[in-house]
Amino acid sequence: MREITLSKAVNEAIAEEMRRDPTVFVIGEDVAEAGTPFKVLSGLVEEFGTDRVIDTPIAEPGFMGIAVGAAMTGSRPIVDLMFGDFLYLVMDQLCNQAAKTHYMSGGKLSVPLVLRTNLGATRRSAAQHSQSLHALVAHIPGLKVAMPSSAYEAKGLMKTAIRDNNPVVIFEDKLMYNDKAPVPEEEYLIPFGEAAILREGNDITMVATSSMVQVALAAAELLARDGISAEIIDPRTIVPLDEDTILRSVRKTSRAIVIDEGHQSYGITGEIASRISDKAFYHLDAPVQRMGAMDVPVPFSPVLEDITVPTAESVAERARQLLRGDLFHAA
Amino acid sequence: MSPAKKDKSNREDYLRMYRQMVRIRAFEDNANQLYLSAKMPGLTHMYSGQEAVAVGICEALTSNDKITSTHRGHGHCVAKGAAFKQMFCELLGKEEGYCRGKGGSMHIADQANGNLGANAIVGGSMGIATGAALSAKRLGKSDVTVCFFGDGATAQGLLYEVMNMAALWNLPVIYACENNGYSEYTRTDEIAAGSITARAEAFGIESHTVDGQDVLAVNKLATDLVARARKGEGPFFIELMTYRYHGHHVGDINREYYRRKDEEADWKTNRDPITNFGKWLEDQKIVTADELVGINNEIKAEAEEAVAYAEKAPYPSINEVDMHVFASNAA
Numbered sequence: 214m215r216e217i218t219l220s221k222a223v224n225e226a227i228a229e230e231m232r233r234d235p236t237v238f239v240i241g242e243d244v245a246e247a248g249t250p251f252k253v254l255s256g257l258v259e260e261f262g263t264d265r266v267i268d269t270p271i272a273e274p275g276f277m278g279i280a281v282g283a284a285m286t287g288s289r290p291i292v293d294l295m296f297g298d299f300l301y302l303v304m305d306q307l308c309n310q311a312a313k314t315h316y317m318s319g320g321k322l323s324v325p326l327v328l329r330t331n332l333g334a335t336r337r338s339a340a341q342h343s344q345s346l347h348a349l350v351a352h353i354p355g356l357k358v359a360m361p362s363s364a365y366e367a368k369g370l371m372k373t374a375i376r377d378n379n380p381v382v383i384f385e386d387k388l389m390y391n392d393k394a395p396v397p398e399e400e401y402l403i404p405f406g407e408a409a410i411l412r413e414g415n416d417i418t419m420v421a422t423s424s425m426v427q428v429a430l431a432a433a434e435l436l437a438r439d440g441i442s443a444e445i446i447d448p449r450t451i452v453p454l455d456e457d458t459i460l461r462s463v464r465k466t467s468r469a470i471v472i473d474e475g476h477q478s479y480g481i482t483g484e485i486a487s488r489i490s491d492k493a494f495y496h497l498d499a500p501v502q503r504m505g506a507m508d509v510p511v512p513f514s515p516v517l518e519d520i521t522v523p524t525a526e527s528v529a530e531r532a533r534q535l536l537r538g539d540l541f542h543a544a
Numbered sequence: 545m546s547p548a549k550k551d552k553s554n555r556e557d558y559l560r561m562y563r564q565m566v567r568i569r570a571f572e573d574n575a576n577q578l579y580l581s582a583k584m585p586g587l588t589h590m591y592s593g594q595e596a597v598a599v600g601i602c603e604a605l606t607s608n609d610k611i612t613s614t615h616r617g618h619g620h621c622v623a624k625g626a627a628f629k630q631m632f633c634e635l636l637g638k639e640e641g642y643c644r645g646k647g648g649s650m651h652i653a654d655q656a657n658g659n660l661g662a663n664a665i666v667g668g669s670m671g672i673a674t675g676a677a678l679s680a681k682r683l684g685k686s687d688v689t690v691c692f693f694g695d696g697a698t699a700q701g702l703l704y705e706v707m708n709m710a711a712l713w714n715l716p717v718i719y720a721c722e723n724n725g726y727s728e729y730t731r732t733d734e735i736a737a738g739s740i741t742a743r744a745e746a747f748g749i750e751s752h753t754v755d756g757q758d759v760l761a762v763n764k765l766a767t768d769l770v771a772r773a774r775k776g777e778g779p780f781f782i783e784l785m786t787y788r789y790h791g792h793h794v795g796d797i798n799r800e801y802y803r804r805k806d807e808e809a810d811w812k813t814n815r816d817p818i819t820n821f822g823k824w825l826e827d828q829k830i831v832t833a834d835e836l837v838g839i840n841n842e843i844k845a846e847a848e849e850a851v852a853y854a855e856k857a858p859y860p861s862i863n864e865v866d867m868h869v870f871a872s873n874a875a
Contacts (some may be wrong), residue, residue: 238682264682270712275705278671283679285660285672286610286687306702309665310672316868319644321655323871354869378871 214395220253222364222396223329223385226371227254227291229400231261234289237375238265240276241293249293251331251390277303277328281311281380284326289375294330297384298344303328311380312355327374331387332474333424334522340510343518345424345474348481350382351452357405358452359383362426364394366449369403377405386424406453410462414442417532418462418469420485422448425472425504431525436532443532451481459485460493467498468535472523477505499535504528555830559839561603561759562825565595565818566840568619570847571628572790575618575635575649579794583855585637588649591619593789596817597722598623600762601690604770610658610676610689612669615650616788617662620692626654628850639860646860646868658687667693667700670719674706677717677778688716688773690766696727698740704747710779711747718769719744719781722756724788729802744781756784757817760824787811 217225231237239257241249245268248255258266269276273294280290294303311324332345351358357379361367367385374381411426412433421429426447433443444462448454463469469489473481482503489501507521572592578584591598594616602611602623613620621631626642634641634652641647642654650664660676663669673691680687697703698721710717721740725732741751754765762784769780789812791799825831 236683270705270708272705272708274702275671275674275709278702279675279678279706279709280671282612282660282672282675282677282689283682284675286676286679287683287685288675288679290675305665305668306671310663310668314661315871317643317647317651318653318655318661318868319642319646320868320871321643321653322661325871357870376873378873 414444432528590790604766632854667697756786
């Protein structure tokens, strides 16, 4: 199978859906000729024109609100939010307007839009261009949240997101835009709410999202050298969450670590760990472990930044501790 | 699609405008009573006094044209064609309400007539209205969107972001600022620098100020601007000088600390949009005083009947509580 970058996969997904459905358009800062700072959208404006690949002023609440109104009236906008950190700027339009319109109207109006943005630290971009803020939006009823972990997922999830009749926030890992993965030439979609089991194992379950999937897979390689077999589960969407696949795995392995790049407190790791503890308690041999980003603003200095996020080594070490049966309380 | 309505120059149109204004006043009088008698859950914001704004503008629109409304939105809802029964049902949280009781007074909307919702975030719908206009333009529809908001909402930054884009892209949107002089519990001239129309003019948007108590003046201006917006000459901005008879909401009764009683009395006695239009209709020999009394009584009875209907109407089933969080994706 051919291999393409995550960037190219997103680009293909959007182009295919724009060819299929004339109501789809892209709106955001520097999306047209610039193709975004990460060049993910390069070439789209040449094919679809500035009528469908719309450059906006630097006004995130404004273009987010415009997308909500367009979605309510027959369009399917894809909003390009240059950095996930800018979510704070669009919160009213996303969470008070887009997320609630269907419910508040008694099901009469709907808001089929995609907000594509990114996450991920260690790009030396400091505290306002490095955050992983998916927990903020996953908290809000009415929003779906997709978190692709490779080019394959990025394409299939994007196409599903564009066809969904609800607001969907899709977070791409900005460090993975140039990472290649096998992606079929023929069309495919990845349904929401279906986790992928990326590696089967019997000793420990690792539930990892987005950027942390590669970390978990690398940790599993380290553990394999010690004869420890880890099962890796990528939920792919955190809303809806495929709880069944996670629970089935934990009931088999009896140990679990949840790894996610959002801040650890009040975040995705806590939510998933809690569900495991609630629903698989009598199958567990050890407390469910959570590994998120440190509860600090992302620092600039590389020596500081690198220790704020889980690594293959730190994840593997935590797994070994769990399997040794160390009586410890995690930080 | 029907073309923009012509300037109101016949008896039928005059009477329809008169009736619609009386219907708004009757709706609000009953809503106030429902609050005072503790039959209505929560609070509501009365439109009384501003009727000529909603009616003058909505009479210039077709049912395909869109509006966005505000927390003070009952008037827009009636003027855009809503029926009393579903409106009172919504106010009382009943299943037959326009939003199945899930929206209430602050989100009331007859969606089928192009009302994209009342918004409880001051200024929250400015993006939605602008997006609806973008959608119409992109999809080749001739719909015009009117964005209703108050003078208080001109303090929100979103307005300036979306007016910039509407002007850049020549969108068919009309920003209708109902200047009733008060931002909640504060005189707007204490918190707004400069002139309101100058804000729109800074973006090169053609702006008008009109007496918002004169339904014919409002309708004449709106009819002209809607027709021009439909031809691609938009956007436009209108400041409508008006007055709200009640406090910020129905519970805001002791309000002399921010507004004098003699000021209220002056507007109600000398500048009431319904009384003055009725007098004009009589002076022009279009109707007799008796005919006006007949219309008023008929509407009063219609409103009371709708209230009685809504009081007896069933609440939604509790099974509806988690229905409409997400729109279905079924084909």
